[in-house]
Amino acid sequence: xxxxxxxxxxxxxxxxxxxxxxxxxxxxxxxxxxxxxxxxxxxxxxxxxxxxxxxxxxxxxxxxxxxxxxxxxxxxxxxxxxxxxxxxxxxxxxxxxxxxxxxxxxxxxxxxxxxxxxxxxxxxxxxxxxxxxxxxxxxxxxxxxxxxxxxxxxxxxxxxxxxxxxxxxxxxxxxxxxxxxxxxxxxxxxxxxxxxxxxxxxxxxxxxxxxxxxxxxxxxxxxxxxxxxxxxxxxxxxxxxxxxxxxxxxxxxxxxxxxxxxxxxxxxxxxxxxxxxxxxxxxxxxxxxxxxxxxxxxxxxxxxxxxxxxxxxxxxxxxxxxxxxxxxxxxxxxxxxxxxxxxxxxxxxxxxxxxxxxxxxxxxxxxxxxxxxxxxxxxxxxxxxxxxxxxxxxxxxxxxxxxxxxxxxxxxxxxxxxxxxxxxxxxxxxxxxxxxxxxxxxxxxxxxxxxxxxxxxxxxxxxxxxxxxxxxxxxxxxxxxxxxxxxxxxxxxxxxxxxxxxxxxxxxxxxxxxxxxxxxxxxxxxxxxxxxxxxxxxxxxxxxxxxxxxxxxxxxxxxxxxxxxxxxxxxxxxxxxxxxxxxxxxxxxxxxxxxxxxxxxxxxxxxxxxxxxxxxxxxxxxxxxxxxxxxxxxxxxxxxxxxxxxxxxxxxxxxxxxxxxxxxxxxxxxxxxxxxxxxxxxxxxxxxxxxxxxxxxxxxxxxxxxxxxxxxxxxxxxxxxxxxxxxxxxxxxxxxxxxxxxxxxxxxxxxxxxxxxxxxxxxxxxxxxxxxxxxxxxxxxxxxxxxxx
Amino acid sequence: xxxxxxxxxxxxxxxxxxxxxxxxxxxxxxxxxxxxxxxxxxxxxxxxxxxxxxxxxxxxxxxxxxxxxxxxxxxxxxxxxxxxxxxxxxxxxxxxxxxxxxxxxxxxxxxxxxxxxxxxxxxxxxxxxxxxxxxxxxxxxxxxxxxxxxxxxxxxxxxxxxxxxxxxxxxxx
Numbered sequence: 001x002x003x004x005x006x007x008x009x010x011x012x013x014x015x016x017x018x019x020x021x022x023x024x025x026x027x028x029x030x031x032x033x034x035x036x037x038x039x040x041x042x043x044x045x046x047x048x049x050x051x052x053x054x055x056x057x058x059x060x061x062x063x064x065x066x067x068x069x070x071x072x073x074x075x076x077x078x079x080x081x082x083x084x085x086x087x088x089x090x091x092x093x094x095x096x097x098x099x100x101x102x103x104x105x106x107x108x109x110x111x112x113x114x115x116x117x118x119x120x121x122x123x124x125x126x127x128x129x130x131x132x133x134x135x136x137x138x139x140x141x142x143x144x145x146x147x148x149x150x151x152x153x154x155x156x157x158x159x160x161x162x163x164x165x166x167x168x169x170x171x172x173x174x175x176x177x178x179x180x181x182x183x184x185x186x187x188x189x190x191x192x193x194x195x196x197x198x199x200x201x202x203x204x205x206x207x208x209x210x211x212x213x214x215x216x217x218x219x220x221x222x223x224x225x226x227x228x229x230x231x232x233x234x235x236x237x238x239x240x241x242x243x244x245x246x247x248x249x250x251x252x253x254x255x256x257x258x259x260x261x262x263x264x265x266x267x268x269x270x271x272x273x274x275x276x277x278x279x280x281x282x283x284x285x286x287x288x289x290x291x292x293x294x295x296x297x298x299x300x301x302x303x304x305x306x307x308x309x310x311x312x313x314x315x316x317x318x319x320x321x322x323x324x325x326x327x328x329x330x331x332x333x334x335x336x337x338x339x340x341x342x343x344x345x346x347x348x349x350x351x352x353x354x355x356x357x358x359x360x361x362x363x364x365x366x367x368x369x370x371x372x373x374x375x376x377x378x379x380x381x382x383x384x385x386x387x388x389x390x391x392x393x394x395x396x397x398x399x400x401x402x403x404x405x406x407x408x409x410x411x412x413x414x415x416x417x418x419x420x421x422x423x424x425x426x427x428x429x430x431x432x433x434x435x436x437x438x439x440x441x442x443x444x445x446x447x448x449x450x451x452x453x454x455x456x457x458x459x460x461x462x463x464x465x466x467x468x469x470x471x472x473x474x475x476x477x478x479x480x481x482x483x484x485x486x487x488x489x490x491x492x493x494x495x496x497x498x499x500x501x502x503x504x505x506x507x508x509x510x511x512x513x514x515x516x517x518x519x520x521x522x523x524x525x526x527x528x529x530x531x532x533x534x535x536x537x538x539x540x541x542x543x544x545x546x547x548x549x550x551x552x553x554x555x556x557x558x559x560x561x562x563x564x565x566x567x568x569x570x571x572x573x574x575x576x577x578x579x580x581x582x583x584x585x586x587x588x589x590x591x592x593x594x595x596x597x598x599x600x601x602x603x604x605x606x607x608x609x610x611x612x613x614x615x616x617x618x619x620x621x622x623x624x625x626x627x628x629x630x631x632x633x634x635x636x637x638x639x640x641x642x643x644x645x646x647x648x649x650x651x652x653x654x655x656x657x658x659x660x661x662x663x664x665x666x667x668x669x670x671x672x673x674x675x676x677x678x679x680x681x682x683x684x685x686x687x688x689x690x691x692x693x694x695x696x697x698x699x700x701x702x703x704x705x706x707x708x709x710x711x712x713x714x715x716x717x718x719x720x721x722x723x724x725x726x727x728x729x730x731x732x733x734x735x736x737x738x739x740x741x742x743x744x745x746x747x748x749x750x751x752x753x754x755x756x757x758x759x760x761x762x763x764x765x766x767x768x769x770x771x772x773x774x775x776x777x778x779x780x781x782x783x784x785x786x787x788x789x
Numbered sequence: 790x791x792x793x794x795x796x797x798x799x800x801x802x803x804x805x806x807x808x809x810x811x812x813x814x815x816x817x818x819x820x821x822x823x824x825x826x827x828x829x830x831x832x833x834x835x836x837x838x839x840x841x842x843x844x845x846x847x848x849x850x851x852x853x854x855x856x857x858x859x860x861x862x863x864x865x866x867x868x869x870x871x872x873x874x875x876x877x878x879x880x881x882x883x884x885x886x887x888x889x890x891x892x893x894x895x896x897x898x899x900x901x902x903x904x905x906x907x908x909x910x911x912x913x914x915x916x917x918x919x920x921x922x923x924x925x926x927x928x929x930x931x932x933x934x935x936x937x938x939x940x941x942x943x944x945x946x947x948x949x950x951x952x953x954x955x956x957x958x959x960x961x962x
Contacts, residue, residue, distance in 0.1 A: 022876075025880045029827070134812065508891025
């Protein structure tokens with residue numbers, strides 16, 4: 001920042017009420033399904049009802065003849081026109097990973113409409129374009145497809161066995177990814193270890209389930225000939241690039257606009273076939289076209305997530321000091337490897353988390369199955385890894401007969417060791433280095449907040465009364481600020497107001513408030529004078545988007561950089577006009593004034609009007625700047641969840657008695673918004689720990705395809721969550737900020753499983769997976785009683 | 790295609806007429822025929838509550854009701870909560886307590902909570918949670934929504950006039 005000057009308190013760090021809320025509260029939001037364009041057509045998809053089959057004769061004749069049907073498409077209609085879908089950005093293998101680890105990453109492009117073979121229930125086979133969605137769905141009923149069913153494989157470990165049915169007929173096997181990475185010598189460490197524990201811990205399949213399903217509107221403007229696409233994507237510039245290359249258009253002729261978005265959580269952060277097909281139809285027909293996903297489509301044919309199985313071993317000396325961790329895990333990729341290493345590698349590089357582990361060996365395998373493909377969902381591999389690591393830590397504590405919190409205290413990296421290098425490579429293929437954090441302090445706070453000694457005393461007393469109380473901890477790290485860059489354009493408008501453009505749109509995170517707080521501080525103007533336009537590709541040439549807990553760090557630093565430059569330009573231009581030294585000027589109340597001479601003011605609007613007429617100047621508009629921020633390293637946030645539960649052995653019901661989250665995410669821009677992100681993420685994690693489970697039957701039929709079966713947490717599920725904050729500003733950026741969007745969702749499955757297992761320790765129950773539903777716990781209890789330890 | 794039926798519905802105090810297919814849901818009629826897109830569709834099978842509106846004063850899932858069934862009814866949507874005097878006490882409280890993030894489920898929560906506060910102006914936290922237990926929010930974790938409704942109830946106690954002004958003009962019970 002420019003040298004600090006005296007002025008009002010900065011906006012950063014204050015709980016400024018959100019400026020975007022008024023419209024949303026009045027029902028005036030503009031979500032994708034709210035857009036109305038004269039003559040707009042609607043699309044419905046015919047999707048595979050079987051998990052694996054050869055398909056023949058997708059006969060569209062009857063459908064094409066129905067009233068209101070404007071066009072029908074099958075794979076044959078696309079031949080020679082469009083390539084299958086590849087998420088090229090996500091499938092890139094960083095050079096350091098390629099040269100050091102040399103992973104197997106097999107790519108299976110996704111045909112936009114299935115041709116010859118379907119590989120999962122929900123795969124798009126045909127598309128109807130009609131005057132209304134009702135009419136389009138009517139036409140789906142009369143499309144004739146013949147399916148010759150093939151064997152399907154659903155279980156990822158079964159898919160890896162020799163002789164397993166192949167998910168894709170043309171593939172040599174069902175392996176999408178394989179890699180091994182580590183540090184030190186695990187075998188030798190295991191030989192010298194006093195204690196070794198090993199077990200299998202699995203994360204179930206989830207659906208991210210934003211309240212708004214996916215959707216897209218495309219329209220070719222008859223005047224300019226350009227294609228405008230409104231999308232509820234998290235990554236508009238990437239969507240622009242994909243549409244342009246798919247349709248053979250210059251990227252400049254595709255204009256993608258992110259509208260109000262009803263939650264994304266990662267599901268709207270990858271490219272999907274529908275996002276290419278709708279623009280194609282709009283180009284073909286010259287009319288505006290919309291596709292709005294319905295909930296059943298979202299649950300079965302919107303991307304799924306998590307589903308990993310970890311076979312993990314931990315070794316320690318007699319004092320509980322970790323010597324080694326070995327983990328062999330399998331990721332269920334679904335029917336295609338759509339996002340490459342993103343999730344498996346994120347699991348890998350977050351596995352050991354806050355702990356000092358000198359010897360690490362990790363093997364990751366991505367298995368193809370005849371299920372919906374999986375992609376990053378809030379946490380993106382971290383919750384799965386944390387579940388394995390934090391469960392094995394509790395198994396280790398049990399074996400050592402040590403308080404789990406104490407075991408953690410003996411193993412966490414200390415602030416004195418920061419920046420800390422793990423010996424592994426990070427996602428970029430560079431040396432993994434934690435930038436800052438205070439894990440011992442977090443642990444200390446959490447133990448005090450739940451009053452661990454009191455909980456232990458009450459646990460003993462409760463058992464006497466036949467009540468089962470338990471406590472669980474889960475610690476995790478969250479490498480945030482994924483690169484490679486984000487950009488911002490900051491401009492003074494003719495009115496004197498300021499407008500910011502960036503490529504990172506909001507799906508509810510409150511960017512119009514937090515991004516503006518940063519700009520207001522850098523410019524020295526009031527927040528009310530600044531507005532944000534995020535995710536409109538026509539207004540800033542390049543962008544990445546709001547994924548991977550990155551937007552706040554990358555976009556806000558870009559905004560900060562651009563705003564600092566604009567501020568200097570304002571002062572320089574005003575100085576020239578006012579014939580004073582720029583150092584004698586300041587910005588106050590949206591005016592440039594000579595310090596100590598309030599009568600000398602020049603408003604920003606006057607300054608703007610004067611620029612085109614400035615004699616002797618460069619003639620350029622100096623009051624607008626584009627700046628790109630490239631994070632030099634990950635800003636590593638951290639969290640610790642501590643939960644106290646009571647479990648009823650008779651019913652298997654879990655009641656949360658206390659839930660504490662201690663988080664560390666650098667300098668906080670807006671505490672109210674940050675806390676809400678943590679709490680909201682934690683609620684999603686609690687949903688996964690207790691309820692959510694996307695299930696298929698053995699034939700590959702999804703059996704949880706409504707919200708009655710795929711159970712999301714409600715107000716009855718989520719307890720009041722108590723928060724505490726530790727602040728360790730990140731040295732990786734000028735603002736000292738870190739991302740925090742995903743962290744809350746990472747801890748709950750591990751913390752709750754640890755607490756439930758602790759509560760049920762008299763029964764010898766070991767928790768290997770979630771959700772901790774009453775029926776699953778009751779079954780474990782019955783098995784536990786049968787084999788009373 | 791099914792037959793068109795003429796309906797007249799009082800929406801947010803104003804009589805609106807339309808000719809609609811019998812199969813069209815009330816939600817689609819409100820959104821497409823009357824342009825009231827504040828009512829959002831989250832699941833279209835009656836579980837999430839995002840599409841909740843008040844029909845003759847009682848909360849109803851507009852995705853589970855046909856438009857023709859609303860013929861002659863009095864319907865209040867989220868667009869009807871604010872008046873010329875500004876947003877309702879509940880809307881203000883939801884803003885102050887950061888009772889939503891993406892805002893997609895918010896209209897349903899607002900309508901459900903409006904109905905609760907009509908029937909029970911001073912609910913306990915338990916009663917608020919019970920009333921909202923059929924609405925799903927994926928962003929907030931609910932705490933701030935419950936806080937918002939409780940704050941609105943307290944404000945109603947503090948400023949009875951304001952509360953009357955907000956609700957009586959819109960909702961009959």
